[in-house]
Amino acid sequence: MSAIKTYFYNIYHSLLTVIVGMRITIKHIFTRSATIQYPTVKMKIPERGRNRLFVNIDDCIGCDQCAIACPVDCITIETIKSTPDMDLGITSKKTKKRLYIPCFDIDIAKCCYCGLCVWPCPTECIVMTDVYEFAEYDRQNLIYSFSNMTTEEITAAQDRLEKYNEEQAAKKAAATVAVKESPASSTSASPVTPPPIKPAPPTVEPNQG
Amino acid sequence: MEFIQTLLANQVLVSILLSALPLVFIVLMVLVVLYTEMKVAAHIQDRVAYMRTGWHGVLQPIADMLKLLQKEDIIPTKSDKLLFRTAPFIAFTGTYVAYAVLPFSSIYIGSNINLGAFFLVAAGSFVVIGILMAGWASNNKWSLIGGIRSASQMISYEIPTALAVIIVVMITGSLNLQDVTKFQDGGMGNWIVFGGPLPWMQKLMLMPFTLVTFFILFVASIAEVNRTPFDFPEAESELVQGFNTEYSGMRFAMFYLSEYANLFTVSAVVVSLFLGGWSSPFGTFMSGPLWGIFWFVVKAYMFMLIQIWIRWTLPRLRVDQLMFVSWKVLTPWLFVCILGVGLILVL
Ligand code: SF4
Ligand code: SF4
Numbered sequence: 001m002s003a004i005k006t007y008f009y010n011i012y013h014s015l016l017t018v019i020v021g022m023r024i025t026i027k028h029i030f031t032r033s034a035t036i037q038y039p040t041v042k043m044k045i046p047e048r049g050r051n052r053l054f055v056n057i058d059d060c061i062g063c064d065q066c067a068i069a070c071p072v073d074c075i076t077i078e079t080i081k082s083t084p085d086m087d088l089g090i091t092s093k094k095t096k097k098r099l100y101i102p103c104f105d106i107d108i109a110k111c112c113y114c115g116l117c118v119w120p121c122p123t124e125c126i127v128m129t130d131v132y133e134f135a136e137y138d139r140q141n142l143i144y145s146f147s148n149m150t151t152e153e154i155t156a157a158q159d160r161l162e163k164y165n166e167e168q169a170a171k172k173a174a175a176t177v178a179v180k181e182s183p184a185s186s187t188s189a190s191p192v193t194p195p196p197i198k199p200a201p202p203t204v205e206p207n208q209g
Numbered sequence: 210m211e212f213i214q215t216l217l218a219n220q221v222l223v224s225i226l227l228s229a230l231p232l233v234f235i236v237l238m239v240l241v242v243l244y245t246e247m248k249v250a251a252h253i254q255d256r257v258a259y260m261r262t263g264w265h266g267v268l269q270p271i272a273d274m275l276k277l278l279q280k281e282d283i284i285p286t287k288s289d290k291l292l293f294r295t296a297p298f299i300a301f302t303g304t305y306v307a308y309a310v311l312p313f314s315s316i317y318i319g320s321n322i323n324l325g326a327f328f329l330v331a332a333g334s335f336v337v338i339g340i341l342m343a344g345w346a347s348n349n350k351w352s353l354i355g356g357i358r359s360a361s362q363m364i365s366y367e368i369p370t371a372l373a374v375i376i377v378v379m380i381t382g383s384l385n386l387q388d389v390t391k392f393q394d395g396g397m398g399n400w401i402v403f404g405g406p407l408p409w410m411q412k413l414m415l416m417p418f419t420l421v422t423f424f425i426l427f428v429a430s431i432a433e434v435n436r437t438p439f440d441f442p443e444a445e446s447e448l449v450q451g452f453n454t455e456y457s458g459m460r461f462a463m464f465y466l467s468e469y470a471n472l473f474t475v476s477a478v479v480v481s482l483f484l485g486g487w488s489s490p491f492g493t494f495m496s497g498p499l500w501g502i503f504w505f506v507v508k509a510y511m512f513m514l515i516q517i518w519i520r521w522t523l524p525r526l527r528v529d530q531l532m533f534v535s536w537k538v539l540t541p542w543l544f545v546c547i548l549g550v551g552l553i554l555v556l
Contacts, residue, residue, distance in 0.1 A: 018522075021523060024522075025253045025518065031255060033252060033257045034255045
Protein backbone atom coordinates (compact mmCIF):
# COMPACT_ATOMS: atom_id res chain seq x y z
CA MET A 1 0.00 0.00 0.00
CA SER A 2 1.26 3.41 -0.82
CA ALA A 3 1.67 5.93 1.98
CA ILE A 4 -1.41 7.91 1.01
CA LYS A 5 -3.54 4.84 0.86
CA THR A 6 -2.29 3.77 4.29
CA TYR A 7 -3.06 7.20 5.67
CA PHE A 8 -6.66 7.12 4.50
CA TYR A 9 -7.06 3.51 5.42
CA ASN A 10 -5.84 4.26 8.97
CA ILE A 11 -8.36 7.06 9.38
CA TYR A 12 -11.16 4.92 8.05
CA HIS A 13 -10.12 2.00 10.17
CA SER A 14 -9.83 3.94 13.40
CA LEU A 15 -13.23 5.53 12.89
CA LEU A 16 -14.70 2.14 12.16
CA THR A 17 -13.21 0.54 15.26
CA VAL A 18 -14.38 3.43 17.42
CA ILE A 19 -17.90 2.96 16.12
CA VAL A 20 -17.76 -0.79 16.63
CA GLY A 21 -16.51 -0.31 20.19
CA MET A 22 -19.15 2.24 21.00
CA ARG A 23 -21.86 -0.02 19.64
CA ILE A 24 -20.73 -2.76 21.99
CA THR A 25 -20.65 -0.52 25.03
CA ILE A 26 -24.06 0.96 24.39
CA LYS A 27 -25.48 -2.52 24.14
CA HIS A 28 -24.12 -3.23 27.58
CA ILE A 29 -25.80 -0.17 29.01
CA PHE A 30 -29.11 -1.77 28.26
CA THR A 31 -28.31 -5.30 29.35
CA ARG A 32 -29.12 -6.38 32.86
CA SER A 33 -26.27 -5.81 35.25
CA ALA A 34 -24.69 -8.81 36.86
CA THR A 35 -24.36 -7.25 40.28
CA ILE A 36 -25.85 -8.96 43.29
CA GLN A 37 -26.68 -6.51 46.06
CA TYR A 38 -24.81 -8.62 48.54
CA PRO A 39 -25.93 -8.02 52.10
CA THR A 40 -29.55 -7.78 51.06
CA VAL A 41 -29.50 -10.36 48.30
CA LYS A 42 -27.40 -13.42 48.76
CA MET A 43 -26.13 -15.89 46.28
CA LYS A 44 -27.03 -19.52 46.83
CA ILE A 45 -23.87 -21.25 47.88
CA PRO A 46 -23.08 -24.70 46.53
CA GLU A 47 -24.54 -27.60 48.45
CA ARG A 48 -21.17 -29.03 49.32
CA GLY A 49 -19.43 -25.70 49.84
CA ARG A 50 -16.88 -25.55 52.62
CA ASN A 51 -17.47 -22.79 55.10
CA ARG A 52 -17.62 -22.60 58.88
CA LEU A 53 -17.02 -25.82 60.78
CA PHE A 54 -19.46 -27.18 63.25
CA VAL A 55 -18.86 -29.95 65.77
CA ASN A 56 -21.72 -31.91 67.20
CA ILE A 57 -19.99 -32.49 70.51
CA ASP A 58 -22.57 -35.04 71.67
CA ASP A 59 -21.39 -37.39 68.96
CA CYS A 60 -17.68 -36.80 69.35
CA ILE A 61 -15.71 -39.67 70.80
CA GLY A 62 -12.54 -37.65 71.19
CA CYS A 63 -10.48 -39.81 68.90
CA ASP A 64 -8.32 -36.87 67.81
CA GLN A 65 -8.38 -37.96 64.17
CA CYS A 66 -9.57 -34.59 62.97
CA ALA A 67 -6.82 -32.77 64.85
CA ILE A 68 -4.22 -35.09 63.32
CA ALA A 69 -5.61 -34.59 59.84
CA CYS A 70 -5.63 -30.82 60.06
CA PRO A 71 -2.72 -29.40 58.06
CA VAL A 72 -2.56 -26.16 60.02
CA ASP A 73 -3.11 -27.63 63.47
CA CYS A 74 -6.00 -25.43 64.34
CA ILE A 75 -7.98 -28.04 66.25
CA THR A 76 -7.06 -28.56 69.90
CA ILE A 77 -8.58 -31.53 71.66
CA GLU A 78 -8.01 -32.56 75.26
CA THR A 79 -9.53 -35.68 76.65
CA ILE A 80 -9.99 -37.30 80.05
CA LYS A 81 -10.50 -40.99 80.30
CA SER A 82 -13.70 -42.05 81.93
CA THR A 83 -13.80 -44.59 84.69
CA PRO A 84 -15.57 -47.91 84.04
CA ASP A 85 -18.35 -47.04 86.41
CA MET A 86 -19.37 -44.05 84.34
CA ASP A 87 -21.54 -44.40 81.28
CA LEU A 88 -21.02 -41.60 78.76
CA GLY A 89 -23.67 -42.89 76.44
CA ILE A 90 -23.35 -43.79 72.82
CA THR A 91 -23.15 -41.71 69.70
CA SER A 92 -25.72 -41.70 66.98
CA LYS A 93 -23.51 -44.16 65.14
CA LYS A 94 -23.79 -46.57 68.08
CA THR A 95 -20.15 -46.08 69.09
CA LYS A 96 -19.58 -46.15 72.81
CA LYS A 97 -18.08 -42.97 74.17
CA ARG A 98 -15.19 -43.50 76.54
CA LEU A 99 -13.59 -40.09 76.82
CA TYR A 100 -14.60 -36.82 78.34
CA ILE A 101 -13.75 -33.87 76.11
CA PRO A 102 -13.04 -30.87 78.33
CA CYS A 103 -11.56 -28.91 75.46
CA PHE A 104 -12.43 -28.93 71.77
CA ASP A 105 -11.24 -25.65 70.27
CA ILE A 106 -11.10 -24.77 66.61
CA ASP A 107 -9.16 -21.64 65.74
CA ILE A 108 -11.24 -20.77 62.72
CA ALA A 109 -8.92 -17.86 61.93
CA LYS A 110 -6.22 -20.34 61.01
CA CYS A 111 -8.55 -22.73 59.25
CA CYS A 112 -8.06 -22.94 55.52
CA TYR A 113 -11.38 -24.68 54.86
CA CYS A 114 -9.69 -27.65 53.28
CA GLY A 115 -12.18 -30.02 54.81
CA LEU A 116 -9.55 -32.61 55.64
CA CYS A 117 -10.82 -32.84 59.18
CA VAL A 118 -14.27 -33.82 58.05
CA TRP A 119 -13.50 -37.09 56.29
CA PRO A 120 -11.64 -39.07 58.97
CA CYS A 121 -14.23 -38.51 61.66
CA PRO A 122 -15.66 -41.93 62.54
CA THR A 123 -18.91 -40.51 63.84
CA GLU A 124 -19.37 -37.78 61.25
CA CYS A 125 -19.77 -35.15 63.91
CA ILE A 126 -17.42 -32.50 62.52
CA VAL A 127 -19.09 -30.95 59.51
CA MET A 128 -18.95 -27.95 57.22
CA THR A 129 -21.94 -25.64 57.42
CA ASP A 130 -23.09 -22.97 54.99
CA VAL A 131 -22.35 -20.05 57.31
CA TYR A 132 -19.74 -17.74 55.86
CA GLU A 133 -20.35 -14.44 57.57
CA PHE A 134 -18.55 -14.65 60.87
CA ALA A 135 -16.14 -11.73 60.85
CA GLU A 136 -15.11 -10.51 64.27
CA TYR A 137 -13.38 -7.45 65.63
CA ASP A 138 -11.31 -9.49 68.06
CA ARG A 139 -9.28 -12.43 66.91
CA GLN A 140 -9.92 -14.25 70.17
CA ASN A 141 -13.57 -14.49 69.23
CA LEU A 142 -12.61 -16.65 66.30
CA ILE A 143 -11.49 -19.49 68.55
CA TYR A 144 -14.61 -21.56 68.76
CA SER A 145 -15.06 -23.81 71.79
CA PHE A 146 -17.33 -26.71 71.20
CA SER A 147 -16.87 -28.50 74.51
CA ASN A 148 -19.98 -28.39 76.66
CA MET A 149 -18.34 -29.41 79.95
CA THR A 150 -18.36 -26.99 82.85
CA THR A 151 -15.30 -26.48 85.04
CA GLU A 152 -16.85 -28.47 87.87
CA GLU A 153 -17.58 -31.36 85.60
CA ILE A 154 -14.00 -31.30 84.36
CA THR A 155 -12.52 -31.28 87.87
CA ALA A 156 -14.94 -33.97 88.91
CA ALA A 157 -13.94 -36.13 86.00
CA GLN A 158 -10.27 -35.53 86.70
CA ASP A 159 -10.69 -36.36 90.38
CA ARG A 160 -12.54 -39.53 89.56
CA LEU A 161 -9.83 -40.56 87.13
CA GLU A 162 -7.08 -39.85 89.67
CA LYS A 163 -8.89 -41.75 92.36
CA TYR A 164 -9.46 -44.63 90.01
CA ASN A 165 -5.80 -44.60 88.97
CA GLU A 166 -4.72 -44.57 92.61
CA GLU A 167 -7.03 -47.44 93.34
CA GLN A 168 -5.68 -49.34 90.40
CA ALA A 169 -2.11 -48.58 91.44
CA ALA A 170 -2.86 -49.69 94.98
CA LYS A 171 -4.45 -52.90 93.68
CA LYS A 172 -1.46 -53.51 91.44
CA ALA A 173 0.97 -52.86 94.27
CA ALA A 174 -0.96 -55.23 96.45
CA ALA A 175 -0.91 -57.84 93.70
CA THR A 176 2.83 -57.36 93.23
CA VAL A 177 3.42 -57.74 96.93
CA ALA A 178 1.30 -60.87 96.92
CA VAL A 179 3.20 -62.26 93.98
CA LYS A 180 6.51 -61.36 95.57
CA GLU A 181 5.61 -62.96 98.85
CA SER A 182 4.22 -66.26 97.60
CA PRO A 183 7.27 -67.51 95.67
CA ALA A 184 9.54 -66.39 98.45
CA SER A 185 7.77 -68.73 100.83
CA SER A 186 7.87 -71.80 98.54
CA THR A 187 11.35 -71.65 96.99
CA SER A 188 14.45 -70.14 98.49
CA ALA A 189 17.25 -69.28 96.07
CA SER A 190 16.79 -67.03 93.04
CA PRO A 191 14.02 -64.52 93.54
CA VAL A 192 11.83 -64.49 90.54
CA THR A 193 10.59 -61.09 89.44
CA PRO A 194 7.41 -61.07 87.46
CA PRO A 195 8.25 -60.81 83.79
CA PRO A 196 8.09 -57.16 82.81
CA ILE A 197 5.77 -56.33 80.01
CA LYS A 198 8.22 -56.19 77.20
CA PRO A 199 7.34 -54.44 74.00
CA ALA A 200 7.09 -56.97 71.24
CA PRO A 201 10.19 -56.96 69.07
CA PRO A 202 9.47 -55.16 65.87
CA THR A 203 8.65 -57.66 63.24
CA VAL A 204 9.57 -56.85 59.72
CA GLU A 205 6.98 -57.74 57.26
CA PRO A 206 8.64 -57.41 53.89
CA ASN A 207 5.57 -57.89 51.79
CA GLN A 208 3.56 -55.19 53.50
CA GLY A 209 2.35 -52.28 51.48
CA MET B 210 -29.49 41.13 33.50
CA GLU B 211 -30.96 44.61 33.36
CA PHE B 212 -33.64 43.40 35.69
CA ILE B 213 -31.14 42.44 38.37
CA GLN B 214 -29.29 45.64 37.75
CA THR B 215 -32.32 47.79 38.47
CA LEU B 216 -33.26 45.60 41.40
CA LEU B 217 -29.98 46.07 43.23
CA ALA B 218 -29.01 49.40 41.74
CA ASN B 219 -25.40 48.78 42.59
CA GLN B 220 -22.86 47.95 39.95
CA VAL B 221 -20.44 46.15 42.31
CA LEU B 222 -23.09 43.97 43.88
CA VAL B 223 -24.48 43.04 40.50
CA SER B 224 -21.08 42.04 39.18
CA ILE B 225 -20.38 39.92 42.24
CA LEU B 226 -23.76 38.25 41.99
CA LEU B 227 -23.50 37.60 38.30
CA SER B 228 -20.00 36.20 38.53
CA ALA B 229 -21.00 33.97 41.41
CA LEU B 230 -23.87 32.43 39.47
CA PRO B 231 -21.69 30.16 37.32
CA LEU B 232 -19.95 28.93 40.46
CA VAL B 233 -23.23 27.68 41.85
CA PHE B 234 -23.98 26.20 38.48
CA ILE B 235 -20.56 24.49 38.32
CA VAL B 236 -20.97 22.86 41.70
CA LEU B 237 -24.46 21.56 40.91
CA MET B 238 -23.43 20.47 37.45
CA VAL B 239 -20.35 18.66 38.72
CA LEU B 240 -22.47 16.70 41.16
CA VAL B 241 -24.82 15.66 38.38
CA VAL B 242 -22.00 14.79 35.99
CA LEU B 243 -20.14 12.80 38.63
CA TYR B 244 -23.25 10.78 39.27
CA THR B 245 -23.90 10.28 35.56
CA GLU B 246 -20.33 9.29 34.92
CA MET B 247 -20.29 6.67 37.63
CA LYS B 248 -23.64 5.27 36.61
CA VAL B 249 -22.85 5.13 32.91
CA ALA B 250 -19.45 3.60 33.60
CA ALA B 251 -21.00 0.99 35.82
CA HIS B 252 -23.75 0.05 33.39
CA ILE B 253 -21.31 -0.19 30.51
CA GLN B 254 -19.46 -2.76 32.60
CA ASP B 255 -22.70 -4.48 33.65
CA ARG B 256 -22.44 -3.18 37.19
CA VAL B 257 -24.84 -0.91 39.06
CA ALA B 258 -22.59 1.64 40.88
CA TYR B 259 -23.80 3.36 44.01
CA MET B 260 -27.05 1.98 45.35
CA ARG B 261 -27.08 2.78 49.04
CA THR B 262 -26.85 6.53 49.61
CA GLY B 263 -30.34 7.69 48.83
CA TRP B 264 -32.46 6.37 46.00
CA HIS B 265 -30.07 4.54 43.67
CA GLY B 266 -27.21 6.39 45.34
CA VAL B 267 -28.16 9.90 44.24
CA LEU B 268 -26.58 11.41 47.33
CA GLN B 269 -23.24 9.73 46.76
CA PRO B 270 -21.56 12.61 44.87
CA ILE B 271 -22.37 14.91 47.79
CA ALA B 272 -20.92 12.38 50.20
CA ASP B 273 -17.83 12.04 48.03
CA MET B 274 -17.32 15.78 47.95
CA LEU B 275 -17.77 16.10 51.70
CA LYS B 276 -15.26 13.32 52.20
CA LEU B 277 -12.75 15.01 49.91
CA LEU B 278 -13.07 18.29 51.77
CA GLN B 279 -12.44 16.65 55.12
CA LYS B 280 -9.27 14.92 54.03
CA GLU B 281 -5.87 15.97 55.21
CA ASP B 282 -4.10 18.40 52.94
CA ILE B 283 -0.69 16.82 52.52
CA ILE B 284 2.11 18.93 51.10
CA PRO B 285 5.31 17.02 50.33
CA THR B 286 8.36 18.33 52.19
CA LYS B 287 10.54 18.49 49.12
CA SER B 288 7.99 20.26 46.99
CA ASP B 289 7.99 23.85 45.88
CA LYS B 290 5.49 25.04 48.46
CA LEU B 291 4.26 28.22 46.83
CA LEU B 292 3.69 26.68 43.40
CA PHE B 293 2.24 23.55 44.91
CA ARG B 294 -0.29 25.56 46.89
CA THR B 295 -1.36 27.89 44.11
CA ALA B 296 -1.49 25.43 41.21
CA PRO B 297 -5.00 24.02 41.85
CA PHE B 298 -6.43 27.51 42.13
CA ILE B 299 -4.81 28.61 38.91
CA ALA B 300 -6.19 25.58 37.13
CA PHE B 301 -9.63 26.28 38.51
CA THR B 302 -9.44 29.96 37.67
CA GLY B 303 -8.58 29.06 34.10
CA THR B 304 -11.65 26.95 33.94
CA TYR B 305 -13.83 29.45 35.63
CA VAL B 306 -13.01 32.49 33.52
CA ALA B 307 -14.21 30.55 30.50
CA TYR B 308 -17.71 30.65 31.96
CA ALA B 309 -17.68 34.42 31.58
CA VAL B 310 -18.24 34.21 27.85
CA LEU B 311 -20.59 31.24 27.66
CA PRO B 312 -24.00 32.38 26.41
CA PHE B 313 -26.30 30.46 28.73
CA SER B 314 -29.37 32.20 27.44
CA SER B 315 -30.33 35.15 25.29
CA ILE B 316 -30.33 37.30 28.42
CA TYR B 317 -27.57 35.75 30.42
CA ILE B 318 -23.95 35.91 29.42
CA GLY B 319 -21.30 36.83 31.95
CA SER B 320 -19.46 39.21 29.68
CA ASN B 321 -20.69 39.96 26.21
CA ILE B 322 -17.29 40.65 24.70
CA ASN B 323 -16.55 40.66 21.02
CA LEU B 324 -13.68 38.20 21.25
CA GLY B 325 -15.68 35.52 23.04
CA ALA B 326 -14.61 32.55 20.98
CA PHE B 327 -10.93 33.35 21.20
CA PHE B 328 -11.21 34.17 24.86
CA LEU B 329 -12.49 30.64 25.36
CA VAL B 330 -9.57 29.14 23.51
CA ALA B 331 -7.16 31.25 25.53
CA ALA B 332 -8.80 30.42 28.84
CA GLY B 333 -8.67 26.75 27.95
CA SER B 334 -4.93 26.90 27.58
CA PHE B 335 -4.65 28.76 30.87
CA VAL B 336 -5.59 25.57 32.68
CA VAL B 337 -2.45 23.91 31.44
CA ILE B 338 -0.34 26.41 33.37
CA GLY B 339 -1.92 25.19 36.57
CA ILE B 340 -1.33 21.58 35.59
CA LEU B 341 2.26 22.21 34.61
CA MET B 342 2.85 24.07 37.87
CA ALA B 343 1.37 21.19 39.83
CA GLY B 344 3.54 18.70 37.99
CA TRP B 345 6.67 20.71 38.50
CA ALA B 346 6.06 21.66 42.12
CA SER B 347 5.24 18.15 43.26
CA ASN B 348 8.88 17.17 42.81
CA ASN B 349 7.80 13.78 41.59
CA LYS B 350 8.84 12.17 38.34
CA TRP B 351 5.39 11.00 37.43
CA SER B 352 3.83 14.33 38.17
CA LEU B 353 6.45 16.08 36.11
CA ILE B 354 5.92 13.76 33.16
CA GLY B 355 2.18 14.30 33.54
CA GLY B 356 2.62 18.05 33.54
CA ILE B 357 4.88 18.06 30.51
CA ARG B 358 2.61 15.74 28.63
CA SER B 359 -0.29 18.00 29.44
CA ALA B 360 1.58 20.97 28.02
CA SER B 361 2.52 19.20 24.82
CA GLN B 362 -0.99 17.89 24.39
CA MET B 363 -2.52 21.28 24.96
CA ILE B 364 -0.21 22.95 22.47
CA SER B 365 -1.03 20.37 19.83
CA TYR B 366 -4.76 20.43 20.31
CA GLU B 367 -5.15 24.18 20.64
CA ILE B 368 -4.45 24.41 16.94
CA PRO B 369 -7.30 22.26 15.66
CA THR B 370 -9.60 23.97 18.15
CA ALA B 371 -8.62 27.43 17.00
CA LEU B 372 -8.91 26.40 13.33
CA ALA B 373 -12.36 25.00 13.92
CA VAL B 374 -13.37 28.23 15.61
CA ILE B 375 -12.05 30.13 12.58
CA ILE B 376 -14.35 28.17 10.30
CA VAL B 377 -17.36 29.12 12.39
CA VAL B 378 -16.22 32.71 12.44
CA MET B 379 -15.90 32.65 8.67
CA ILE B 380 -19.50 31.57 8.36
CA THR B 381 -21.03 33.80 11.03
CA GLY B 382 -18.75 36.77 10.66
CA SER B 383 -18.50 37.29 14.41
CA LEU B 384 -16.38 36.14 17.32
CA ASN B 385 -19.02 37.06 19.83
CA LEU B 386 -20.60 33.84 21.04
CA GLN B 387 -23.93 35.53 21.65
CA ASP B 388 -24.00 36.67 18.01
CA VAL B 389 -22.90 33.25 16.83
CA THR B 390 -25.83 31.72 18.69
CA LYS B 391 -28.31 34.31 17.42
CA PHE B 392 -27.08 33.62 13.91
CA GLN B 393 -28.19 30.02 14.29
CA ASP B 394 -31.54 30.80 15.94
CA GLY B 395 -34.71 29.45 14.41
CA GLY B 396 -34.65 25.70 14.37
CA MET B 397 -32.40 22.78 13.81
CA GLY B 398 -31.85 23.50 10.12
CA ASN B 399 -30.09 26.73 10.94
CA TRP B 400 -27.40 25.14 13.04
CA ILE B 401 -23.94 25.59 11.68
CA VAL B 402 -23.30 21.88 11.80
CA PHE B 403 -25.89 21.63 9.02
CA GLY B 404 -24.55 24.56 7.08
CA GLY B 405 -26.13 27.50 8.88
CA PRO B 406 -29.04 29.73 7.74
CA LEU B 407 -27.77 30.27 4.21
CA PRO B 408 -29.36 29.82 0.80
CA TRP B 409 -29.93 26.11 0.31
CA MET B 410 -27.37 25.66 -2.49
CA GLN B 411 -24.62 27.11 -0.37
CA LYS B 412 -25.86 25.24 2.63
CA LEU B 413 -25.72 21.92 0.87
CA MET B 414 -22.20 22.58 -0.28
CA LEU B 415 -21.11 23.73 3.18
CA MET B 416 -22.60 20.77 4.98
CA PRO B 417 -19.78 18.22 4.45
CA PHE B 418 -17.19 20.74 5.60
CA THR B 419 -19.10 21.83 8.67
CA LEU B 420 -19.82 18.25 9.64
CA VAL B 421 -16.13 17.37 9.46
CA THR B 422 -15.20 20.52 11.38
CA PHE B 423 -17.75 19.74 14.00
CA PHE B 424 -16.39 16.25 14.42
CA ILE B 425 -12.81 17.45 14.61
CA LEU B 426 -13.66 20.09 17.18
CA PHE B 427 -15.34 17.43 19.22
CA VAL B 428 -12.26 15.18 19.14
CA ALA B 429 -9.99 18.10 19.97
CA SER B 430 -12.22 19.11 22.85
CA ILE B 431 -11.95 15.66 24.39
CA ALA B 432 -8.19 16.00 24.17
CA GLU B 433 -8.33 19.43 25.77
CA VAL B 434 -10.08 18.19 28.87
CA ASN B 435 -7.62 15.33 29.22
CA ARG B 436 -10.14 12.56 29.11
CA THR B 437 -9.71 9.04 27.81
CA PRO B 438 -8.60 8.26 25.10
CA PHE B 439 -6.45 11.36 25.50
CA ASP B 440 -5.90 11.27 29.25
CA PHE B 441 -2.12 11.36 29.09
CA PRO B 442 -1.50 13.88 31.86
CA GLU B 443 -3.12 11.66 34.44
CA ALA B 444 -2.88 8.20 32.91
CA GLU B 445 -3.65 6.20 36.04
CA SER B 446 -1.99 3.05 34.85
CA GLU B 447 1.32 4.51 33.81
CA LEU B 448 1.69 7.77 35.69
CA VAL B 449 -0.24 7.11 38.89
CA GLN B 450 -2.62 10.03 38.32
CA GLY B 451 0.11 12.17 36.79
CA PHE B 452 0.10 15.76 37.96
CA ASN B 453 -2.20 15.13 40.89
CA THR B 454 -0.31 12.22 42.41
CA GLU B 455 0.80 14.31 45.36
CA TYR B 456 -2.42 16.19 45.85
CA SER B 457 -4.99 15.36 48.46
CA GLY B 458 -7.98 16.86 50.18
CA MET B 459 -9.18 20.27 49.22
CA ARG B 460 -6.52 20.87 46.58
CA PHE B 461 -7.26 17.62 44.86
CA ALA B 462 -10.93 18.55 44.96
CA MET B 463 -10.06 21.77 43.14
CA PHE B 464 -8.43 19.82 40.32
CA TYR B 465 -11.34 17.49 40.24
CA LEU B 466 -13.82 20.32 40.08
CA SER B 467 -11.79 22.03 37.40
CA GLU B 468 -11.68 18.89 35.31
CA TYR B 469 -15.42 18.43 35.35
CA ALA B 470 -16.13 22.12 34.93
CA ASN B 471 -13.86 22.02 31.91
CA LEU B 472 -15.82 19.12 30.56
CA PHE B 473 -18.89 21.31 30.57
CA THR B 474 -17.02 24.22 29.02
CA VAL B 475 -15.84 22.30 26.00
CA SER B 476 -19.27 20.77 25.51
CA ALA B 477 -20.76 24.22 25.77
CA VAL B 478 -18.31 25.54 23.21
CA VAL B 479 -19.18 22.81 20.75
CA VAL B 480 -22.85 23.43 21.40
CA SER B 481 -22.77 27.17 21.00
CA LEU B 482 -20.52 27.09 17.95
CA PHE B 483 -22.22 24.31 16.06
CA LEU B 484 -25.50 23.31 17.61
CA GLY B 485 -27.26 26.59 18.06
CA GLY B 486 -26.39 27.22 21.72
CA TRP B 487 -29.47 28.24 23.65
CA SER B 488 -31.75 28.34 20.63
CA SER B 489 -34.52 25.82 20.51
CA PRO B 490 -34.20 23.03 17.93
CA PHE B 491 -37.85 23.56 16.97
CA GLY B 492 -37.76 27.18 15.84
CA THR B 493 -40.05 29.32 17.96
CA PHE B 494 -41.51 26.37 19.81
CA MET B 495 -40.22 26.17 23.38
CA SER B 496 -37.96 29.14 22.92
CA GLY B 497 -37.44 32.02 25.28
CA PRO B 498 -34.85 33.16 27.80
CA LEU B 499 -35.59 30.42 30.33
CA TRP B 500 -36.03 27.73 27.72
CA GLY B 501 -32.69 29.00 26.45
CA ILE B 502 -30.94 27.91 29.62
CA PHE B 503 -32.74 24.60 29.42
CA TRP B 504 -31.69 23.91 25.84
CA PHE B 505 -28.16 25.04 26.43
CA VAL B 506 -27.68 22.78 29.43
CA VAL B 507 -29.47 19.85 27.84
CA LYS B 508 -27.39 20.01 24.68
CA ALA B 509 -24.17 20.33 26.63
CA TYR B 510 -25.26 17.46 28.84
CA MET B 511 -25.85 15.27 25.81
CA PHE B 512 -22.31 15.99 24.77
CA MET B 513 -20.98 15.11 28.16
CA LEU B 514 -22.87 11.85 27.94
CA ILE B 515 -21.16 11.08 24.65
CA GLN B 516 -17.80 11.96 26.15
CA ILE B 517 -18.45 9.65 29.07
CA TRP B 518 -19.53 6.95 26.68
CA ILE B 519 -16.31 7.35 24.70
CA ARG B 520 -14.25 7.39 27.85
CA TRP B 521 -15.54 4.01 28.92
CA THR B 522 -15.20 2.53 25.48
CA LEU B 523 -11.77 3.44 24.19
CA PRO B 524 -8.37 2.68 25.64
CA ARG B 525 -5.67 5.33 25.86
CA LEU B 526 -3.68 6.12 22.72
CA ARG B 527 0.07 5.97 22.53
CA VAL B 528 1.91 9.27 22.94
CA ASP B 529 3.12 9.28 19.35
CA GLN B 530 -0.40 8.48 18.17
CA LEU B 531 -1.63 11.49 20.10
CA MET B 532 0.71 13.74 18.18
CA PHE B 533 -0.09 11.95 14.93
CA VAL B 534 -3.80 12.53 15.35
CA SER B 535 -3.37 16.19 16.08
CA TRP B 536 -0.72 17.20 13.54
CA LYS B 537 -1.23 14.81 10.70
CA VAL B 538 -4.96 14.20 10.75
CA LEU B 539 -6.98 16.92 12.43
CA THR B 540 -4.95 19.94 11.36
CA PRO B 541 -4.61 19.13 7.61
CA TRP B 542 -8.26 18.21 7.36
CA LEU B 543 -9.19 21.49 8.95
CA PHE B 544 -7.06 23.35 6.43
CA VAL B 545 -8.98 21.60 3.69
CA CYS B 546 -12.21 22.62 5.38
CA ILE B 547 -11.10 26.23 5.70
CA LEU B 548 -10.27 26.28 2.02
CA GLY B 549 -13.57 24.70 1.07
CA VAL B 550 -15.67 26.94 3.29
CA GLY B 551 -13.79 30.01 2.10
CA LEU B 552 -14.33 29.18 -1.54
CA ILE B 553 -18.01 28.45 -1.08
CA LEU B 554 -18.59 31.66 0.87
CA VAL B 555 -16.76 33.77 -1.69
CA LEU B 556 -18.49 32.29 -4.71
S1 SF4 C 1 -10.98 -27.53 57.38
FE1 SF4 C 1 -8.82 -28.06 57.16
S2 SF4 C 1 -7.77 -26.36 58.15
FE2 SF4 C 1 -9.89 -26.24 58.83
S3 SF4 C 1 -9.95 -27.36 60.73
FE3 SF4 C 1 -10.47 -28.83 59.14
S4 SF4 C 1 -8.54 -29.76 58.55
FE4 SF4 C 1 -8.04 -27.92 59.73
S1 SF4 D 1 -12.65 -37.08 64.38
FE1 SF4 D 1 -14.75 -36.71 64.99
S2 SF4 D 1 -15.02 -37.99 66.77
FE2 SF4 D 1 -12.84 -37.84 66.43
S3 SF4 D 1 -12.22 -36.13 67.77
FE3 SF4 D 1 -12.62 -35.29 65.74
S4 SF4 D 1 -14.76 -34.67 65.84
FE4 SF4 D 1 -14.44 -36.03 67.56
